[in-house]
Amino acid sequence: MQKHYWNEYQKEIAADRYFYARSCIRQTFFPGSETAFLKILQDELGKDIYDSADQHTCSGIGYHGDVVPFLTTSTVIARLFSLMTEAGYKNYVPSCITSFGLIVEVLDTWKHFPETLEQTRESLLKATGRTFEIPENVAHPSDIIYKFRNELKSKMKYQLIEKSTGRPLRGVEHIGCHYAKVFPDKGVGGAEFPHVLAGMIESWGGEVVDYPERRHCCGFGFRNYLVQANRGYSVSNSHKKFESMAPYKPDFIIANCPGCAMFLDKWQYTIAEMEGKTYDEQGRGIPVFTYEELAGLLLGYDPWKLGVQIHQVQAESFLDKIGIEYNPDEKYKGASGEELEHPQKPSVLKV
Amino acid sequence: MNIVDCIIIGGGPAGMEAANRLTDQGFQVLLFEKEPELGGKLRQWDKLFPDFTLAQDILKMLNDNIASNKLEIKTGNTIRELRQSTDEGNSKEWEVIDGNGESHRARTVLITTGFDFFDATRKEEYGYGIYPNVITSVELEEQLKNGKIEIASNSKNDPNIAFIQCVGSRDEKVGNHYCSRNCCICAVKQAIEVKELLPQSEVTCYYMDLRMFGQSYEELYRKAQQEFRVNFIRGRVSEISPTLENRVILKAEDTLLSRPIRATVDLVVLMVGMEPSETTAQLSKSLNMSDPYGYIASKNSYTADNETQHKGLFVAGTAKRQLAIPDVIRDADAAAFTIAKHLKNGK
Numbered sequence: 001m002q003k004h005y006w007n008e009y010q011k012e013i014a015a016d017r018y019f020y021a022r023s024c025i026r027q028t029f030f031p032g033s034e035t036a037f038l039k040i041l042q043d044e045l046g047k048d049i050y051d052s053a054d055q056h057t058c059s060g061i062g063y064h065g066d067v068v069p070f071l072t073t074s075t076v077i078a079r080l081f082s083l084m085t086e087a088g089y090k091n092y093v094p095s096c097i098t099s100f101g102l103i104v105e106v107l108d109t110w111k112h113f114p115e116t117l118e119q120t121r122e123s124l125l126k127a128t129g130r131t132f133e134i135p136e137n138v139a140h141p142s143d144i145i146y147k148f149r150n151e152l153k154s155k156m157k158y159q160l161i162e163k164s165t166g167r168p169l170r171g172v173e174h175i176g177c178h179y180a181k182v183f184p185d186k187g188v189g190g191a192e193f194p195h196v197l198a199g200m201i202e203s204w205g206g207e208v209v210d211y212p213e214r215r216h217c218c219g220f221g222f223r224n225y226l227v228q229a230n231r232g233y234s235v236s237n238s239h240k241k242f243e244s245m246a247p248y249k250p251d252f253i254i255a256n257c258p259g260c261a262m263f264l265d266k267w268q269y270t271i272a273e274m275e276g277k278t279y280d281e282q283g284r285g286i287p288v289f290t291y292e293e294l295a296g297l298l299l300g301y302d303p304w305k306l307g308v309q310i311h312q313v314q315a316e317s318f319l320d321k322i323g324i325e326y327n328p329d330e331k332y333k334g335a336s337g338e339e340l341e342h343p344q345k346p347s348v349l350k351v
Numbered sequence: 352m353n354i355v356d357c358i359i360i361g362g363g364p365a366g367m368e369a370a371n372r373l374t375d376q377g378f379q380v381l382l383f384e385k386e387p388e389l390g391g392k393l394r395q396w397d398k399l400f401p402d403f404t405l406a407q408d409i410l411k412m413l414n415d416n417i418a419s420n421k422l423e424i425k426t427g428n429t430i431r432e433l434r435q436s437t438d439e440g441n442s443k444e445w446e447v448i449d450g451n452g453e454s455h456r457a458r459t460v461l462i463t464t465g466f467d468f469f470d471a472t473r474k475e476e477y478g479y480g481i482y483p484n485v486i487t488s489v490e491l492e493e494q495l496k497n498g499k500i501e502i503a504s505n506s507k508n509d510p511n512i513a514f515i516q517c518v519g520s521r522d523e524k525v526g527n528h529y530c531s532r533n534c535c536i537c538a539v540k541q542a543i544e545v546k547e548l549l550p551q552s553e554v555t556c557y558y559m560d561l562r563m564f565g566q567s568y569e570e571l572y573r574k575a576q577q578e579f580r581v582n583f584i585r586g587r588v589s590e591i592s593p594t595l596e597n598r599v600i601l602k603a604e605d606t607l608l609s610r611p612i613r614a615t616v617d618l619v620v621l622m623v624g625m626e627p628s629e630t631t632a633q634l635s636k637s638l639n640m641s642d643p644y645g646y647i648a649s650k651n652s653y654t655a656d657n658e659t660q661h662k663g664l665f666v667a668g669t670a671k672r673q674l675a676i677p678d679v680i681r682d683a684d685a686a687a688f689t690i691a692k693h694l695k696n697g698k
Contacts, residue, residue, distance in 0.1 A: 005475050192475035212592040212600045247595055 006189030006198075009180075013147045013188075014091035014137040018049040019084040023096035024057050026290075029262045032307035034095055036296040037141050044155055044299065045148055049093070052083050060098040064222040074106045074116065075123040082124065082132035092135035093144065097257035100140045101178025104186045107134065138186075140179065142256035142291050146188055146196045149203040157300035160206030162251075163323035168207045169251040172286070173197035174241075174264060176257025177217055191215075197254050197291060204298055206251075213244035219267070220259030235274075238267040242286075246279045252318050253288040264288045269312045272348035283350045285313035297324055304330050314351045354456045355379045355423075356694050358447050360430050361463035361630070363391020364676060365668025365683040367413040369461055372687030374420040378694060381455060382422060383447070385429045385630070389417065391465055395489060397496035399676055400533075400540040401567040409676060425449065433460060433634060435661070445663055459663045459690050462647060463683065464630040466669040469519025469527070469623040477515065477621055478591045482599050485591060485619045487518075488537060495544050502617050504598040509551040510617040513601060514538045515588050516558040520624030529644065531624035532673040535561050536568045538622045539575045546579040555582040555614070557603055565675065586612060591619060624673075631670045638664070647671045657686040665690055 018041070022034055041047040059076045062068030068076075084092055094100045110117035124130055145152070153159075160169040175194045180187025189195030192215065198208045219237025224230045241264070245253075255261040265288040272278050278285050288311060289297070296306045297319070303326045308315040319326055332340045345351055357373055359366045362384030370382045388394065390413075396406040417424070429450040436444040436456060445460045471479035471487050479485045483503040486494075494500050502510050516538055520531040535558065542554045561583065563569040575581040586603040593599055599619060603612045627635065632645035640659050642648040647666045650658040657665050667686035668679045 005472070005481070190475065193481075210593055212594060214592060215590060 005193040006195035009185060009188060009190035009195075011139075011143070011186060011188060012137060013139045013143045015147075016047050016091075017089055018047065018091045018093040018139075018144070019087060019089035019135075020049050020051045020141075021055055021058070021080055021092065021094040021096075021099060022051070023094075023099065023258055024061065025262075026095055026258045029258060029310070030290045030293065030307060031310060032296070032305060033290045033292040036292040036301065036306055037095070037145075039301075040152070040292065040295055040299070041144070044152060050087050050089055052087060054083055055080060058094065058096070058099040058102055060096065060102045061222065061226075063102060064098065065226050066223075070109070071116070071119060071123065073102065074109070074120045075127065077103055077106050078120045078124045078132050079128060079130060081135060082128075082130040084135065085131070085133045090133070090136040092138045093141055094138070095141055097140065097176030098178045098259075100138070101176075101182050103138055104183050107138065108183065110134070140196075140256065142179075142196050143188060145291055145295055146199050149200050152295060152299070153203050156204065156298040158298045158322050158324055160201060160204045160298070160322070162321045164321075168205055169318075169321060170209050170248060171201040171206045172209045172211070172214075172245050172248075172250045172253040173201060174218060174253060174255040174257075174260050176255065176260050179256060197256055200291060200294070201254070204294075209245060209248045209250050211245045211248050213241045216241050216244075218255070218257075218260040218263045220257075220263050225259075225263075234263065235267050235270055238263055239271055242268070242271065242279045245286075249281070250286055251321060252294075253286055254291050254294050255288065256291055261288055261290050266312045269346050269349050272346065276348055278349055280317075282317065283348070284317050285349050287311070287313050287315050287318045289315075289318075297322075300324075302326070302330075304333070312346075313349065354444060354458060355381045356457065357381075357459045357461055357690055358445065358455060358457040359383065359461045359463060360433070360447070360634075361391070361465055361668075361670065362386075362389040362424070362426065363463060363465050363668065363679075364393050364409070364413060365465065365670075365679045365686075366391075366461070366463035367417055368680050368683035369463060369667055369687045369690075370422055371413070371416040371420055372684055373690060374422050376687075376691050378691065380422055381457065382424045383428055383430060383449065384424070384426045385450075387427045389414065389424070389426065392468075393676065395492060397492055398540065398544070400536045401565065401571045403540070406676075430630065430634075433638065435663075443663060459665060459693060461665045461667060461686055461690060462631070462634055462659075462670050463666075463668045463686075464634060464670045465628050466625040466631070466673070467628045469525075469531075469626050471518055471621045471623050473525050474518055474522075474621070476590045477518070477588070477619070478593075478599070479621060482591065482593055482619075484597065484599055484617060485621065487621050487623045488514075488534070488541060489623065491541055491545075491620045495541065495548070498548070500545060500548055500618070504617040505596050506598055506617055509553065510549060511553045511598075511615065512545055512549075512555070512618045512620065513588075513614065513616045514542055514554070514556040514620045514622060515601075516556065516561075516622050517587075518621040518623050519626070521559060527624060527626065527644065529673070530562060532562070532564075533675050534622040534624060536563060536565065536571065538620070539563075539568075539572050539581070541620065542581040543571070543575050543579050546581060553582070554579075555584055555616075557584050557586050557588050557601075559585070559587060584612065625669065627670070635670075642671075655689075657682070657689045663693065665693075
């Protein structure tokens with residue numbers, strides 16, 4: 001019998017009353033994702049989730065870019081915890097995967113080196129006059145969607161099935177490095193065979209593609225991208241993954257990291273411009289979604305309100321396969337109905 | 352109640368050899384084995400390194416001696432408890448409660464409960480249990496015994512076969528810092544046997560160090576390279592993933608050439624290391640004589656290597672560390688000698 005490693009990595013995920021911490025960059029790249037998550041939790045699942053207006057960065061980008069030291073980072077995170085404490089919540093839900101990984105790292109450091117916790121408490125008190133409680137539960141939003149994936153399935157209008165043939169769609173799942181590679185027991189399914197996104201694909205009718213470079217990093221790697229001279233490393237990592245997954249003919253990719261979802265999407269344009277190569281048979285590229293976008297699309301939310309038109313690889317091929325309804329005329333309309341400027345077309349990638 | 356001279360717990364090569372040596376000298380021995388048959392892990396093996404002696408020949412010799420000796424054997428019987436008898440101050444005796452709840456007493460006890468193979472699923476990155484073409488050295492030995500190597504991939508080319516050393520040994524991640532001592536030479540032996548069965552195959556061993564310390568080990572290693580064209584790459588494999596043709600890709604770093612390697616192969620053999628058996632770990636813990644890994648610590652590895660810190664309680668074979676078959680048999684002989692001396696002196 002085939003071994004299911006992921007079964008051995010099941011973590012505790014709080015069932016309700018969440019404090020939501022937004023990502024610094026996700027609202028730019030995936031403008032509908034965080035809103036969709038809140039809507040899914042509040043409207044579909046009836047959960048209590050608090051979206052504080054006072055929140056701020058966790059400093060993760062600076063920390064991983066080697067410009068913010070650990071104690072500063074832990075104090076900034078402690079301030080976020082103090083907002084949670086003040087609001088009366090105990091379950092912390094950071095939207096960004098790097099925030100999630102960093103919070104897990106900070107909590108682990110506090111556990112093993114209690115003096116760093118005391119230093120942090122003192123620094124926060126001196127700087128802001130604030131105190132905080134350590135969260136009882138830290139879960140990534142993808143953990144929560146995973147936890148309720150079957151409940152959501154019962155509310156979904158569509159499944160990951162090709163309308164014309166009944167074929168399950170093939171999905172590539174890509175986990176952010178900071179989700180489980182640092183602390184495998186903090187991710188559903190561990191680091192080698194993560195199940196958090198695979199579980200969603202399977203539950204929602206699709207098939208997971210197990211390809212050779214499945215665990216390989218997308219290439220974002222803060223220093224790879226933030227240092228402009230290193231960007232070749234970044235694109236070459238994504239290139240390696242696309243070359244590896246292409247023979248399996250995936251219908252879509254989902255990711256739970258802001259960097260992964262962005263780079264797996266945008267580097268397809270770059271590679272197409274550089275090499276004239278695309279990774280699907282029609283030359284449109286492989287659509288990349290966040291897990292909230294995927295859940296939202298299957299729940300029947302308007303694709304344009306989810307913001308999937310902002311992606312580099314356009315979503316229509318995926319929407320048409322499933323039969324998801326959309327109005328092409330609404331694609332570039334703003335919130336108040338005005339027609340926005342249309343983006344330029346790439347020279348190779350078809351849109 | 353009859354009090355025997357020695358109860359031996361574990362009927363593998365060490366237990367069998369010690370039982371034979373003690374009964375040869377006229378001592379009354381009771382031998383426990385949890386499996387239905389005697390022989391331990393030797394029963395799973397086809398040929399032994401470094402000279403390809405048939406394991407069944409060694410087993411036959413041990414069994415023939417057992418058959419010719421007056422020896423009480425309880426197979427299919429596990430040990431529930433081992434303790435020093437507390438009756439009327441007669442604390443020199445040992446009491447064994449067997450799996451049926453029966454009590455047995457002895458003047459001495461010899462523990463030969465041996466080892467278990469490392470559970471390869473703990474090295475998740477190798478995908479053992481997921482990809483059918485990733486097997487352990489134990490499973491390969493079974494195939495060698497049957498004279499047929501099963502290749503799961505659809506590839507029509509000559510098979511490419513990789514051996515990965517140190518699976519569960521010298522590995523901080525799984526908590527085993529020690530070297531299992533037998534896997535390097537065993538991989539060399541198995542690689543040669545694979546080449547004999549599949550001469551057109553490409554066989555590569557991925558290793559950290561090759562520890563060819565035993566007599567004739569180095570010669571066999573050279574023979575594998577020169578006569579059988581087995582490749583040896585110094586590099587730790589980091590990951591194994593599937594391909595569309597049901598083959599697998601392994602990633603490693605060639606640390607001599609300082610470059611990454613990717614190889615597409617049809618069969619991966621994980622050279623699983625040794626760990627204390629469940630009974631060994633249980634006894635070493637319950638009697639407070641465990642080394643850091645759960646093996647039984649001897650009283651003094653230089654001068655009293657078959658004794659434990661408890662009087663009348665002895666240990667032999669792989670219950671105390673990683674040994675090969677010849678070492679196990681020599682160690683069992685030494686244990687029998689030590690126990691005989693103890694019994695004769697009436698200590």
